[in-house]
Amino acid sequence: MENAKKVILSGIQPSGDLTIGNYLGAIKNWVSLQDDYDSYYCVVDLHALTVRQNPAELRARTLKNIAIYLASGLDPAKNTIFIQSHVPAHSEAAWLLNCFCYMGELSRMTQFKDKSQKLGESVSAGLFTYPVLMAADILLYNTDLVPVGSDQKQHIELARDLAIRFNNLYSPTFKVPDAYIGNVGARIMDLQEPQKKMSKSSENPNSYILIMDPPDVIRKKISRAVTDDIGVVRFSEEQPGISNLISILGAITGEKPQEIEKKYEGIGYAQFKSDVAEAIVEELSPVQEKVKQLLEDKPYMESVYKNGAEKASYVANKTLRKMQKKLGLIPR
Numbered sequence: 001m002e003n004a005k006k007v008i009l010s011g012i013q014p015s016g017d018l019t020i021g022n023y024l025g026a027i028k029n030w031v032s033l034q035d036d037y038d039s040y041y042c043v044v045d046l047h048a049l050t051v052r053q054n055p056a057e058l059r060a061r062t063l064k065n066i067a068i069y070l071a072s073g074l075d076p077a078k079n080t081i082f083i084q085s086h087v088p089a090h091s092e093a094a095w096l097l098n099c100f101c102y103m104g105e106l107s108r109m110t111q112f113k114d115k116s117q118k119l120g121e122s123v124s125a126g127l128f129t130y131p132v133l134m135a136a137d138i139l140l141y142n143t144d145l146v147p148v149g150s151d152q153k154q155h156i157e158l159a160r161d162l163a164i165r166f167n168n169l170y171s172p173t174f175k176v177p178d179a180y181i182g183n184v185g186a187r188i189m190d191l192q193e194p195q196k197k198m199s200k201s202s203e204n205p206n207s208y209i210l211i212m213d214p215p216d217v218i219r220k221k222i223s224r225a226v227t228d229d230i231g232v233v234r235f236s237e238e239q240p241g242i243s244n245l246i247s248i249l250g251a252i253t254g255e256k257p258q259e260i261e262k263k264y265e266g267i268g269y270a271q272f273k274s275d276v277a278e279a280i281v282e283e284l285s286p287v288q289e290k291v292k293q294l295l296e297d298k299p300y301m302e303s304v305y306k307n308g309a310e311k312a313s314y315v316a317n318k319t320l321r322k323m324q325k326k327l328g329l330i331p332r
């Protein structure tokens with residue numbers, strides 16, 4: 001058999017500095033899956049272009065994301081790590097799939113609805129069709145599993161629908177992928193407004209913790225995190241702020257929310273918050289150290305993403321050729 005292991009693909013946009021939401025909701029799961037799957041992890045720079053980017057910052061963040069993937073423990077010998085725009089098949093397949101996706105489907109995407117509300121008339125067509133590019137990312141690799149945070153579930157459902165539609169109209173071409181959403185950390189909330197998802201595009205830096213935030217900044221942000229006046233460390237809807245801190249701690253230590261509740265019986269928020277902050281600092285410090293080293297080693301970084309693009313292109317091009325042929329495009 002050409003490929004015995006099941007295939008994983010996932011990606012993160014370099015549209016802002018990565019947060020512990022990205023780390024706990026996505027990257028940490030990727031690392032734990034790397035031995036059992038044939039995995040493709042990309043930095044989706046084309047997706048970042050759906051909102052205006054500063055070119056120099058986009059370049060720097062794209063490289064930083066690659067460094068973060070590696071520093072978090074993704075082994076380039078086991079995983080294909082690449083930059084989305086280095087594999088042109090993604091853009092080409094996205095166009096083809098665009099011709100099979102309905103305006104109605106894209107209008108129902110909650111992420112588009114949220115973002116377009118903020119941007120009004122000036123929302124780009126790219127932002128509207130962005131889930132189709134994401135579907136191309138996934139479908140080109142015969143992906144079985146897409147490990148993401150829960151906010152991406154709807155986009156993966158669209159990728160499934162497009163795969164099924166294309167397969168039915170022509171003949172089996174795509175694997176129909178499943179989302180893989182971890183039990184803990186799948187939805188880390190905003191530290192200031194815990195009803196909202198933590199987001200790298202938030203305007204208030206106190207609302208998120210960045211993977212690269214220095215220890216003192218992490219401690220300050222956690223101590224300022226919004227809680228409540230109930231005074232009990234409990235995982236409940238009534239206490240969204242405290243529940244979020246429990247989720248963060250649990251995603252780092254592997255403890256279940258109930259175990260954490262028990263451990264903090266009779267203990268105040270100040271001690272709890274301080275323990276959460278220390279757990280984050282301890283988790284992120286070695287990653288930060290490694291990121292700094294990697295960013296100084298340009299030749300190594302380049303070898304990783306060039307190699308990755310080469311391996312990814314081979315698989316992606318094969319699927320793209322299949323699509324083109326079935327659609328009636330003349331082979332080159």
Ligand code: TYM
Binds near residue numbers: 013022026146185187
């Ligand atoms: P993006 O860049 O917004 O987020 C990257 C990953 O981080 C997860 N995530 C979170 N998880 C838990 N709590 C949070 N607060 C949180 N914020 C973000 C996201 O669920 C995601 O897994 N469209 C995607 C990128 C993408 C992609 C793909 C993903 C493009 N093509 C193909 C998978 C497969 C996005 O914007 O993610």
